[in-house]
Amino acid sequence: MSVPDNVIQDELKPASFFKSLSIVDWVFAVLLLAGSVFAYQKYAYLMDGYEVGILFGTALSLVALGWWWKQTRVLMFAIAAISLLAILLYEPAIANLNKDGLFGRDAVAALSSLDDKTHSKFLFKYFLSSTSAIMWMSALFVIATFAYFFATFIRNEFAGKVASGLTWSATTMGFVGLMVRWRESYLIGADIGHIPVSNLYEVFILFAVVTALIYLHYEGKYKTKTMGGFVLLIISASIAFLLWYHFEKGAHEISPLVPALKSYWMKIHVPANFIGYGAFALAAMLGVAYLIRSKIEKSNPSSQAIQMLPSLNMLDDVMHKSIALGFAFFTIATVLGAMWAAEAWGGYWSWDPKETWALIVWLNYAAWLHMRLTKGWRGAPLAWWAVIGLFITTFAFLGVNMFLSGLHSYGEL
Amino acid sequence: MAEQGKIRQLTRRGILLDFLGSMNLAITILVIIAVASVIGTVLQQNQPYNNYIIKFGPFWHEFFKTLNLYDIYSASWFLVLLLFLVISTSVCIYRNVPVMLKDMRNYRLNAQLKTLRTMENSQDWQLSSDVQATENKIKQFLQVNRYQLREKQHADRKVITGMRGKWNRLGYMFAHVGIIVLCIGGFMDGTFDIALREWTGKSVVDINTELVKDMPEESQLKPGELFSFRGNISIPEGLKANFVLLQVREGRLVQYLPFAVELKDFRVEHYESGQPKSFESDLVIHDDQLDKPLEKTISVNYPLIYRGYHIYQASFGDGGSKLKFKVWPFNDYQLRTLDIDGVVQEERIIDTAKGQLTLEFVDFKKFNVFPAPKDDPQKRKFMNFGSSVVFKVRDSSGAAREYINFMSPVLQNERYVFITGMRTSVAEDYRYLHIPSDDNVSIDRFMKFHALLNNTPYVQKVAVETVNTILKDAPGGDQFRDNIIRVMMDLLDQFNYGGYQAIERYIRDAQVDNEQKRKMAEAYSKVLDTLMKSLYVEVLRQEGVDVEKGINRAQEQFYFDALDALRQLHLYGTPFYLQLTDFTHRESSGLSIAKLPGKNIFYLGCLMVIIGIFLLFYVTHQRVWLVMYTGENGASHLLFAGSGNRNQSDFRQHFQELSEKVDAILKA
């Protein structure tokens, strides 16, 4: 029996990637690219060459992301649809307010402020303005946290699906909030408009959605919801901070940028950083889960609770993957930061506290990775270390701005 | 003997390399560097030494200084740590790379059955059909899965091995060589050659000299003398400079440039909130190498690179604005004012009744935008307080107070006031004095009123008149009236000297009981008030107000506001008020100029590290083995095994898929 070679090849080959793409994938890609061409045509006059590069680079990366991880296509579609709806509705609503003598910041505040009683349009007040979208995100994340724990507690598959759904929705609303906020900043004043990754309030939202996305990826890959509650705990903690920051400090107000931040570098440096922070935070929470489970296994091996917790091997594995992902992006972010510093401050490395703490975080995880790979460490010690790593990371992210002075002082509390 | 020595040498060298390249040493260094870095962020670096002495006391200050904790990142011990990291990484590379290179090429064709069987990922089939036919299929299958194959016929078995993802090993090289490269780049741009020059005595950091032209020879550096540097220079509009200042610990060095930078114009734009929105400088580079001067505008984030020198927009400030003042004396009842000129960052001496005082003009600001109070009647978010000047007044003992005066009156609580702030040290907040403005929104009436209060003969006259009118028919006669007049004069004296506090003190020290003190206070304040009101009416009359018709609300309000101001005047600390009357604004641009020859090497290192990390994390060096052998029972067997050097669970899954396919091929 002889079969022609090429037949065997076709049969045995892992399906070619491009051939495995469905029509939906292609429609998605075309829509996304069309969207970025549209954005380019409409806003090219506001962008420099680098920003055009970032625009199309982002579009291509998103296409790749959508092809590689199919669920994100739906996510992107939902974000785009809701954000566009909000943006389209904003225009006439603002025009109406202008007639009443409200302009710029006042007009946007009248539409978006949660406590403005006079002018709010129902849809804006309760759904579409960035502040409301962010409130939705906050509520959904907190509910999702409970839902995950509840689902693992009653071991109900449907409840688990609900928890995932809530997390996806929260992520959607978070991104919508950021998108709309971006637009709002330009409605307040052409000179004030900027991408919403410029201050602590904004990056906390970014942190929440990025962490959630990384989590959702592992959830899909490992087909388990048992890690969800733990990861969502840290997201909920950041939400708590966000709400405090909003209501106590009025941090949700959109403020203009200091000159040093007016740069295309911000658009890539900050998101890369937050993939790092998000991944490190996720790893730490899995570390917590690991420590809890191994403790229970030791003290009470037949406990029911063990069944509700993710397996140790999986936790160890995901923790490692997450730290690796975080390390890779944190490295990129730090290098981008150095390049930006070289353009804004006159030197790529000034031992400014924020830079230095980035280095500390980086060295810490480098040591972690080496212990795992070259010394073969596994399990509890690394879990502890991941948790400690989160404290170091948190200090780099928050503590530096709160306690130390330096060139990065625009993120003050 | 010779042989033995060689061996010992070898081993000694081996031990040293073992030590230097060990993971334990590497991790230890990483941790120490991290801890040292933490110290450097917690302890503010490069502050004036006095700050540290105040904070830590002389003993610890000396100790910290010896350890170089105030400039940790240029401390020699810190550099040695970094050097050790580089050495450790180099040794690590030196030891690992040959192994890894071999590993990339080694297909492990001699793997033993025993070993392969015990591997985590292995599966064995007993074959019924022809081995040869299936072998090709499996080989093809592995090839399309991007495995590169080699085979070897052993006496008892045939081994086919496949390998993919060997680039993972290059990742190690990229990442670790990258670290060294970036350290070298960073080191080139560090402060090592300044340290070297200081050490050899070629350069001495200057601590005291104010002006660059007075700096000693050994604190000056010719163009190109430093391999790399980063310095600052502030250039006023219209001037040029051919040097930068390098901050070294608490002193400075001056580095000359091979060209001069002229600031033609400086512009700053503000947001509505008064924050700077953008600032930019029109620079002109004067260089003999250029046919004509090079003009270029730089702004934040958009530097100019000229001949390897990076010129950045860093900050801005006052470049010597010209100011005009009117000096209102507080202790001259004839109110002889004086017109003087001043220039920001310069000083001048004025003679006062309290002796010579030095005025140091610190800063001038054209705008001062502050958030408006929440209940602002005009619903503004921000208000502009107008121009302001900051100056210091230093007496002959060297003690100084700092003042901030706003040029125009500012609307506060629906009336315009002149605001002036005072503090005795820069660490304090200003305490503000609000001087009311008169019907013409000028400061004149207040000054006249104040002068009148100090005009004793005149006050005496008014006091007599007032007492004689109000107490015309009072019992007690002239004696009583004289008494009252004396008390009046006394009280005003006290008030002028120390405000109400002085009067309170005066009452407190009286030898009477508390009840009487209360009565005294009441009486005194009435008496004083009466006198001051009479004097105020005098001022109004002199202004030409027809006081017989009564005074209006604003004029009445003025009296109370003036009283508030007068009450605090004794705390103000200078015998005059300096009114800014005119200015010619001149800005200066703060430039950062750097020469960083290691920058691109640093970036190259960074790029290598990033490439390396991605290869290390996302490529796995994977191997599979196919072994065909004859089992104990004489039947032919196929053993399929595999291993990956990363992500074991992923590889397990991958191997699972592979062996399922192999199984299918075998069964086909």
Ligand code: HEM
């Ligand atoms: C700041 C310095 C360093 C950084 C950022 C760094 C980075 C890395 C990274 C990212 C990995 C891959 C880890 C993984 O896949 O989980 C790695 C592996 C490794 N590193 Fe380092 N490294 C550094 C210093 C060193 C030093 C000083 C040594 C030697 C003592 C060393 C020895 C190794 C070894 C032996 C491996 C394993 C390579 C392999 O098996 O493929 N590293 N390093």
